[in-house]
Amino acid sequence: MHNAAQLVLLLIVLSDLAVLGTTRLTSCIRGLAAQGVLLGLLPLLLAPQLSVHAVSLGLGTVVVKAVVLPWFLARAIREAAVRREIEPLVGFIASLLLGALAIALAFAIASRLPLPATQQSLLVPVSLATLMIGFLVLTTRRKALMQVVGYLILENGIYLFGLTQTESVPFLIELGVLLDVFVGVFIMGIVVFHINREFDSLDSTRLTELSD
């Protein structure tokens, strides 16, 4: 079980990098969906024994993060007929280098945190790396849709950190968090759709009418 969890965590880092390095929006969303499946596996692998709590958390995560939201975002892309992120504010090679830097930084920070000895060794660094890469995607991509993807990766990083605290966060609350993320992305998706219709583009840098 332990080794399987480590493997899944490594795959999560790879999915982060995959989203960071691809130009095609549909590939990014596939990467996001894959990450959702991996996140859903983790509660099962980390739980000391299979419990209703772990199974339902995993199931809820897969349904929301690997099926519903990617499907919804893919639909938004189809309707908007955009395929690629062209000229992000930071180039793809530079993004990947920054991503690698984020991973190194995450391991450096995690090794200095006062963590209980029983923690999974990779969980916290992977969580921090995912968080930072999500933030990177959110701030350096021009397409509004990619910013939603970045927000979801950021949220996934926080979810991973939350897994260190499974016994302290009751199921009802986890459900609430998941529901909030779902509704949030749903509303963002609707706004993205309207941005496309109003501006004939998903480019959020065109939103510049309001300023002081």
Next chain:
Amino acid sequence: MRLLAICALPLLAALAVLGFPVFRGRRVPVGLLAVIALAHLFLVATLWAVPEPAALGGWMAADPLGLTVLTLTSVLFLVTVTYTVGYLRREKPRSGRVFAGGLLAFLSAASVVSLAQHLAMLWVGMEATTLSVAPLVFLRRDRRSLEATWKYLVISSVGIALALLGTFFLASAQVDVPGRPLVLSDLLEHARELHPAWLRVAFLFLLVGFGTKMGLAPMHTWKPDTYGEAPSLVSGLMAGALTSCAFLGVARVTEVVMAAGLGAFAQPVLIGFGLLSLAVAAVFIIGQSDVKRLLAYSSVEHMGLLVLGLGLGGVGAYGSMLHLVNNGLSKGWVFLVTGNIVLATGSATAAGNRGLIRTLPVSAALLVLGLFAVTGSPPFGLFMSEFTILRAAITAGHPWIAVAMLLMLAIIFVGMAALVLGIALGEPEPGTAPVRESPWLVTGPVALAAAVLMLGVYIPGPLHDVLARAAVALGGNAP
């Protein structure tokens, strides 16, 4: 039971509005809104008369801090609903269902935030408040409101995500400490056993996260756009009630940090954010030409004052609590009368609006009075609360903070007066006839103005008692 009903009643109504086909179309179910608003305020009022034991195994309780925010939200909601009656005669939202559903969902989420004693539950409610008002900001469905909604959603979502991380950090501080995880009373009871390093990081993340929702500088950038583009009644509800909920989030973690004896770490951070917000507001208020954006920066200023009072401690904590009430009521008041100007003339900008005191006498007079109230002039309540915070700065031995605060309040006064008096006074454009002002559109602001005026001269005993107990919980004391 009452605590659950306060949260569930508006939620069920929101689900009914969004779910039942009867509510399709543009018609807004104002009757339903009114019934829920009255029932909610009635239930909240009974909490003042007869205290209620904690519910849901200690996850929910109406403590002094939460009760203050809950009552403020409930009062503002009722006022907003009465205003809606007049508003709907002039303007029809595209979808009545989204309008009413969003408002009701917000009331429910804000009630959850106010009553939550479990900090993760508080987070869930807080995120729900963000999401429930987003469709209301987008009500006009034009380019400008689209841009405002997008900025609001992205910035708030990232902020609130950081707050979730902060909540998990707080749970990490509690590992190996007795007590139920993340339940406020247990956190406070064992505060000194919490891991100090985790607690410090948790405090910073929660402050930045919920501070983004409050609109503290430098995380305030969504605020002028959102308040400027949202319908005024939504802006009023956000500036009065939603920011108060966000402040409650900051106050909760401050309670824990103070009880843990980390005041020396937390207080300078709070003071820093407070002064920065005041400074940013002062810089951007000068030369504003849109009243709604002006009020947004005024909101940044008042959020700054709230955390400043919290950071100064002592009577400053009481000042903050009193200021929370004053700010909430006065923001509702000024945004609603600004809404009247927008309804009558199409905008609330300096261009094209002059001499409103002739064409819209009641609203313009209320706006000018509101200018004096919001800038903390006597005899309004905000003068009392700002004075209390000022006194805290001097008694805590920070005279330079008091001087800086006074200086920035003076600049803000000049900047606000220039715009508001400019559009209210003078001769109206030739050919503009006086507009009839519907009682529905002015009664609410008048009631709020009366309340703010009353708080300037007399604070009712029960209110003083609750605010004083809240101040003690925040590590301060009553004057």
